[in-house]
Amino acid sequence: MVRVIEAELPPVVQIQSNAQTSAGTKQSVDSLSFKKKVQNFWQNSPCDSCFTTEQPGTPAFYKTLDEHRYKMHPRLHSAVEFEKTKGLRVLEVGCGCGSEAERFARAGAHYTAVDLTNAAVNLTQRRFQLEKLEGRFVQADAEDLPFANGSFDLVYSHGVLHHTPDTARSVQEVHRVLAPGGRAVIMLYYRDSFNYQVNLRVVRRFRARLLKTEVGFKLAQMIWGEPVEELRRHAELIKQDSGSYLNMQNMLNRNTDGPDNPLSQVFSRASARRMFWQFQNIRTEVMFWNPNWLPGIGKVLPHSIEDRLASRWGWHLWIYAQKRHLEFTGERVPLQARPRINAQAPSEAVAS
Numbered sequence: 047m048v049r050v051i052e053a054e055l056p057p058v059v060q061i062q063s064n065a066q067t068s069a070g071t072k073q074s075v076d077s078l079s080f081k082k083k084v085q086n087f088w089q090n091s092p093c094d095s096c097f098t099t100e101q102p103g104t105p106a107f108y109k110t111l112d113e114h115r116y117k118m119h120p121r122l123h124s125a126v127e128f129e130k131t132k133g134l135r136v137l138e139v140g141c142g143c144g145s146e147a148e149r150f151a152r153a154g155a156h157y158t159a160v161d162l163t164n165a166a167v168n169l170t171q172r173r174f175q176l177e178k179l180e181g182r183f184v185q186a187d188a189e190d191l192p193f194a195n196g197s198f199d200l201v202y203s204h205g206v207l208h209h210t211p212d213t214a215r216s217v218q219e220v221h222r223v224l225a226p227g228g229r230a231v232i233m234l235y236y237r238d239s240f241n242y243q244v245n246l247r248v249v250r251r252f253r254a255r256l257l258k259t260e261v262g263f264k265l266a267q268m269i270w271g272e273p274v275e276e277l278r279r280h281a282e283l284i285k286q287d288s289g290s291y292l293n294m295q296n297m298l299n300r301n302t303d304g305p306d307n308p309l310s311q312v313f314s315r316a317s318a319r320r321m322f323w324q325f326q327n328i329r330t331e332v333m334f335w336n337p338n339w340l341p342g343i344g345k346v347l348p349h350s351i352e353d354r355l356a357s358r359w360g361w362h363l364w365i366y367a368q369k370r371h372l373e374f375t376g377e378r379v380p381l382q383a384r385p386r387i388n389a390q391a392p393s394e395a396v397a398s
């Protein structure tokens with residue numbers, strides 16, 4: 047559990063999710079109460095903060111967190127191309143602890159952070175204070191962004207929109223707040239990945255069976271080397287209701303961002319493209335390989351093989367897309383008339 051430093055910080059703008067969204071549509075009560083669970087989870091465990099033991103909000107906290115992050119994700123810098131964002135109005139949806147936020151600001155972007163939790167917003171704001179950088183920080187919902195149409199040149203979101211119940215709505219919001227010609231760079235979990243198709247479907251289900259006994263627990267700990275506390279929580283949940291734990295949607299939720307994560311979703315390249323139907327110049331790329339997925343040999347594989355595995359079977363689906371220039375934008379199509387990919391929550395957006 048992370049304690050968020052709030053002292054000395056200017057107040058964060060609080061956006062209450064009301065029934066009517068900026069796009070003029072309604073969010074269902076179910077979706078809002080489900081989102082509350084998502085918010086509570088991330089409020090108590092800001093992204094990546096588990097990878098450092100330093101006091102949250104201190105320089106050492108950000109330093110160790112970033113070192114770990116960019117060691118795990120060596121391709122992230124080239125995927126985002128921070129150096130090309132000088133002078134651009136950049137919105138990051140789901141800023142987490144602000145690692146990329148800092149890089150956008152250092153590159154000279156006019157940076158705005160949004161996150162559903164004030165933990166993330168405060169931690170990012172604190173980072174900017176320490177580094178004497180300028181930015182805007184807003185606690186808000188990706189499905190209802192509190193910005194006027196056409197306010198940004200680039201919207202970036204890494205590992206966020208698959209945690210919100212209505213991902214398709216959040217993509218529509220990204221499109222709305224982009225200026226004509228503006229770009230979206232969005233990372234979502236990839237359905238046709240080794241992690242989803244092999245690790246979660248097969249290996250983690252086998253591990254769940256091991257976790258039912260103390261001997262199996264010790265064996266699992268040896269093989270996967272996961273923190274004991276986390277493994278204990280998995281074992282507890284399996285004991286409570288093994289059938290429900292093994293349900294694929296629950297496997298996905300519990301085995302991606304921690305055992306109590308309420309929602310993760312996966313997308314194929316085709317379902318992602320359908321969600322980005324309003325955009326042009328859509329390009330997708332697959333990245334990120336975790337050596338722990340192959341216990342024993344994963345850590346000794348040469349980088350060249352890891353790179354090849356990552357680009358075919360990786361876990362992160364990057365979507366690059368551009369909002370059409372003014373001459374190509376027609377009438378606004380009412381939201382109700384647009385294709386819905388994952389309007390129900392929770393659901394597995396697995397359309398291919």
Ligand SMILES: C[S@@+](CC[C@H](N)C(=O)[O-])C[C@H]1O[C@@H](n2cnc3c(N)ncnc32)[C@H](O)[C@@H]1O
Pocket residue numbers: 084085088089092093094139140141142143160161162163166186187188189203204205206209210303
């Ligand atoms: C896995 S973390 C990713 C954070 C950061 N982008 C990173 O890569 O480290 C997910 C983040 O998404 C935020 N989030 C989830 N649903 C959201 C929503 N509907 N609107 C805004 N942020 C949301 C969470 O609060 C959390 O900070």
